[in-house]
Amino acid sequence: MSTNTFYNEIINEHNLNPYHKHSIEGANFSLEGVNPSCGDDIILNLKVEDGVITDGAYEGDGCAISQASADIMLDLIIGKTKEEALHLADIFMRMIKEKISDEEKEELEEAGILESVSHMPARVKCAVLGWRTMSEMFGR
Amino acid sequence: MITDTEKRIREEFPLINSTTLAYLDNSATVQKPKCVLDAVSRYYENDNANPMRGLYDLSLRATEDYEKARSAAARFIGAAPEEIIFTRNASESLNLVAYSYGMNFIKEGDEIIVSVAEHHSNFLPWQQVAKVTGAKVIWYDCEEDGRFDLDTLLGLLSDKTKLLAITQVSNVLGRVNDVKTMAKMVHEKGGVIVVDGSQSVPHMAVNIKDLDADFFAFSGHKMYAPMGIGVLYGKKALLDKMPPFLYGGEMIESVTKERTTFAEVPHKFEAGTVNAGGAAGLLAAIEFIEKYGFDFITKREDMLTKRAFDRMKEMPFIKILGGEKAEDHHGIIAFQVEGVHPHDVSQIFADSDIAVRAGHHCAQPLHKHLGIMSSTRMSVAFYNTEEEIDRFIEVLSGIRSRMGY
Ligand SMILES: Cc1ncc(COP(=O)(O)O)c(C=O)c1O
Numbered sequence: 001m002s003t004n005t006f007y008n009e010i011i012n013e014h015n016l017n018p019y020h021k022h023s024i025e026g027a028n029f030s031l032e033g034v035n036p037s038c039g040d041d042i043i044l045n046l047k048v049e050d051g052v053i054t055d056g057a058y059e060g061d062g063c064a065i066s067q068a069s070a071d072i073m074l075d076l077i078i079g080k081t082k083e084e085a086l087h088l089a090d091i092f093m094r095m096i097k098e099k100i101s102d103e104e105k106e107e108l109e110e111a112g113i114l115e116s117v118s119h120m121p122a123r124v125k126c127a128v129l130g131w132r133t134m135s136e137m138f139g140r
Numbered sequence: 141m142i143t144d145t146e147k148r149i150r151e152e153f154p155l156i157n158s159t160t161l162a163y164l165d166n167s168a169t170v171q172k173p174k175c176v177l178d179a180v181s182r183y184y185e186n187d188n189a190n191p192m193r194g195l196y197d198l199s200l201r202a203t204e205d206y207e208k209a210r211s212a213a214a215r216f217i218g219a220a221p222e223e224i225i226f227t228r229n230a231s232e233s234l235n236l237v238a239y240s241y242g243m244n245f246i247k248e249g250d251e252i253i254v255s256v257a258e259h260h261s262n263f264l265p266w267q268q269v270a271k272v273t274g275a276k277v278i279w280y281d282c283e284e285d286g287r288f289d290l291d292t293l294l295g296l297l298s299d300k301t302k303l304l305a306i307t308q309v310s311n312v313l314g315r316v317n318d319v320k321t322m323a324k325m326v327h328e329k330g331g332v333i334v335v336d337g338s339q340s341v342p343h344m345a346v347n348i349k350d351l352d353a354d355f356f357a358f359s360g361h362k363m364y365a366p367m368g369i370g371v372l373y374g375k376k377a378l379l380d381k382m383p384p385f386l387y388g389g390e391m392i393e394s395v396t397k398e399r400t401t402f403a404e405v406p407h408k409f410e411a412g413t414v415n416a417g418g419a420a421g422l423l424a425a426i427e428f429i430e431k432y433g434f435d436f437i438t439k440r441e442d443m444l445t446k447r448a449f450d451r452m453k454e455m456p457f458i459k460i461l462g463g464e465k466a467e468d469h470h471g472i473i474a475f476q477v478e479g480v481h482p483h484d485v486s487q488i489f490a491d492s493d494i495a496v497r498a499g500h501h502c503a504q505p506l507h508k509h510l511g512i513m514s515s516t517r518m519s520v521a522f523y524n525t526e527e528e529i530d531r532f533i534e535v536l537s538g539i540r541s542r543m544g545y
Contacts, residue, residue, distance in 0.1 A: 007488070012544025016479075038483055038499060039513040061513075063481035065545065126483065 007064065010113055014068035020078075021071065024057045032060075033133030035125050040066040046134045051081050063126050065117065070130030072111045082138050089131045089140075096124055146525045152428075153523055162494040162528035167311050167339055167472050167519035169361045170269040171420075176364055179424030183417045191416050192390055192407070196430050202416055208408070209419035212426045212476075213371050217337075217356065218347040223379065225372040225406040226419060230338040231261040233357035233372035234305075236409060238265030240382040240476055241305070241355070248274030250302040253326075255280045255288065255317075256509045257310040260502045262336040263356075275302070281509060286313035286462035293325060301331045308340035308351075312503050312517065313462035314445075314472030316340070323352045332378070338362055342521075343441060348373055350541055352361045360418065365425035369418030371411075372473055379405040386411035432522070441471045444529055448518065449473060451533045452467050463517055474501065474517040477536070482516040488542060491515075492535045 027045035034041050040062030047055040056074045061067070073092075077085040091104045092111055096118050105112045117127040141148070150156050152173040156163065163171060189199035191206045214221045227233045242265070244250065252266050256279050270277045278296055282288050288306075304326045308319050323333045332354035340346055342363035346355055355378070360369040373383075384391055384402055388411035392417070393401040402408045429437065449466035453457050457478040461470060477485050486498035499518045500507045507514060518532060 005489070007484070007542055008542075011542070016544050063483040065484070120487070123483070123487065 004113065006087045006116055008113070010072075010110060011064060011068045014071040015064040018071040020057045020074040021059060021067070022057050023073045024055055025057060027055070027057075029137050031137040033129050033136070035062070035066070035129060037112070038063065038126065040126055040129055042066065042070055042129060042133065044137065045068070046137065048082060049073070051083075053080055053082065053085060056115065058130065062129070063123075065114075065123055065126040066129045069114055069127045072114070073134065076109055076111055077134070079091050086117050086135060086138055086140060092131050093128060096127055142525045142527055146523075149432075149523045150525075156523055159306045160493055162524070163533055164518040164520060164524065164528065164532060165495045166521040166524075167362070167517070168369070168497055170342065170364055170521050171427075171523070172366065173364055173428050175428055176366065176421045176424045180366055180421045183420035187420075188416070190413055190414075192414075205423075206414060206416045207420050209423040212423045216346075216426050216430075217341070217373060218349050218375065219373050221375055222405055225379075225409045226375065226414060227328050227357075227370040227372055228368055228415070229262070229361070229370035230336060230357045230359040230479075231370075233355075233370050234262050234336065235265050236332065236372055236385045237355045237357070237374070238269050240385045240409070241332070241378065242266065242269035243272060244361060244383060246273050246275045246302050249300065250275040250497055251278050251298065251300040252276070253278045253280050253293075253296055253301060253304045255282070255304075255306040257282055257286070257288075257313060257503065258305060258307055258505045259311055259336060259338070260504070261338075261504065262305050262307060262334065266303070279505070280304070280306070282313075284510075285464060286310065286315045286468070288317050288322075290318065290321060290325070293322060297325060297329050297331075299329065301326065301329045303332050303334060305334045305336070307336040307338070308346070309343070309470055310462075310474075310503070310506070311339050311472065312474045312501050312515070314339075314469035314474075314519075315463055316344075316470060319353060320351045323354075327352070339470075339472070342429075343434075352376055360422045360425065363425055364428055365422040366418050368416050369422050371422075374393055374405075376405065379409070384411065388412045389417050390414070421456075437522045441520055442467070444520045444524050444526065445469050445471050445473065447526060447529045448520075448532060455537060458536070461512075471521070472519045472536045474515040474519065476512065476515055477539055479545060480539055482514045484543060485539060488539055489532075489535055494532055494535060496532075504537075527542050 027047050029046040030032035032043045042058050043056050056078050058070045094100050114127050117123050153171045155171045187201040189202045191203040196373040210224050211221045214224045319335050324331045334355040335353040337356050337358040341358040356373040361367040391411040446466035459476045482498035489496045500514050
């Protein structure tokens with residue numbers, strides 16, 4: 001595949017100007033996610049009230065894929081319930097590792113652009129880092 | 141456009157000759173020339189039997205092939221055949237020294253000096269020795285430009301020093317270390333020096349007697365031989381007093397239920413059926429290198445390094461790890477692209493049909509010492525072309541804009 005289609009404007013924008021890369025007040029869920037072999041390292045902070053993710057952010061550093069993917073994930077899950085977020089994580093993981101339906105891809109909204117990572121085995125763990133950390137945080 | 145010389149070299153390498161990929165990850169492993177592949181097949185087609193075991197002709201031929209390879213490896217670095225132990229790779233060679241020499245001759249309170257630029261293979265075994273024996277690991281730091289200051293070493297040496305572990309050429313910085321002087325300094329304190337030759341032996345002439353290293357390790361696969369054959373050189377007097385590392389077949393003189401006496405070196409250290417096919421490949425690889433000669437190989441590699449280095453120096457967003465001059469780099473240039481993670485850098489290269497490596501290159505202490513997490517590394521072999529270097533430079537100069545800068 002060609003780079004021009006992968007490092008596209010959406011990924012670059014989320015990597016260079018992330019909306020959710022900062023600290024937040026009052027987070028009641030916090031977990032560090034690390035890919036030791038490549039040094040991607042994020043700390044995910046979420047504020048959950050009555051089962052709903054009302055705010056969230058991340059800090060850390062790593063490759064564009066890991067950072068953009070975490071940022072896109074936060075866009076998607078803020079305002080959703082824990083269960084909805086875990087459901088989306090499940091779809092995302094299957095998108096990267098197997099296959100998903102068109103309807104499922106629609107549910108992922110912008111995160112769907114990371115589908116091409118499924119053809120890049122060395123980058124899978126970068127793409128799933130934020131999602132894996134969120135699932136672990138909620139006890140999955 | 142590739143030159144006639146380049147064409148002639150490349151035709152010797154089936155993989156290189158049949159791909160458009162610019163392979164610039166040569167310090168990880170190099171591609172193999174046809175003569176090496178043929179030598180391995182020839183061994184299995186004509187001479188294969190269990191070396192050292194049978195009394196029939198075929199087994200004698202297998203033994204002869206294997207020992208011929210040992211003699212060639214010895215000649216190649218200026219050693220005697222009985223000082224050459226075949227292993228799987230440099231890592232196994234270094235583990236052999238650590239387990240057989242380190243665990244038995246290093247004691248509580250002793251000090252092991254390890255350079256901060258070591259590949260994990262020449263650090264982790266010493267960390268284990270220290271843990272088990274109660275010895276202490278002392279770090280030998282390099283300067284900002286990757287140079288190892290001899291005065292710094294002088295300050296670390298003491299009567300407690302039992303061993304210095306250092307690489308002749310760093311797989312990240314590409315700089316040649318003055319291991320000859322270091323050996324002298326360590327010997328004055330009564331210690332031994334363990335030199336990692338993985339990145340020097342494939343690219344420059346090495347004479348072990350001149351260096352006066354006590355142990356010297358390298359891998360076949362980085363010097364055009366197959367994977368799975370490596371070398372440990374050890375001074376005969378040291379090898380003689382060391383116990384075996386692995387126990388089993390083919391390393392004994394006599395075995396009774398009560399008592400075993402071990403074979404002479406080097407066989408004492410080669411338990412079990414050996415990699416005779418790999419050794420045949422190593423012999424062919426040595427002859428291949430000798431055919432071109434290091435005058436030619438080193439000159440070409442230095443020229444390619446300089447071609448890349450000088451252009452990289454002109455790019456303000458590139459930070460090169462180590463020396464300020466191309467001559468400091470010996471085929472290896474590790475670098476960072478400002479604002480772009482090494483994995484993204486190497487991904488863009490991969491998508492542009494260029495193979496480079498990203499990460500810590502199994503040298504985490506060095507990256508930490510330099511204050512960074514990881515880097516991207518390009519490394520050349522003499523079969524690379526000027527055109528490949530130009531392609532590398534072209535992609536490199538466009539990386540930041542591809543990443544949205
Ligand atoms: C300097 C150095 N030492 C040791 C090694 C380990 O070599 P091997 O993996 O063949 O044991 C390498 C190769 O990666 C290296 O570059």
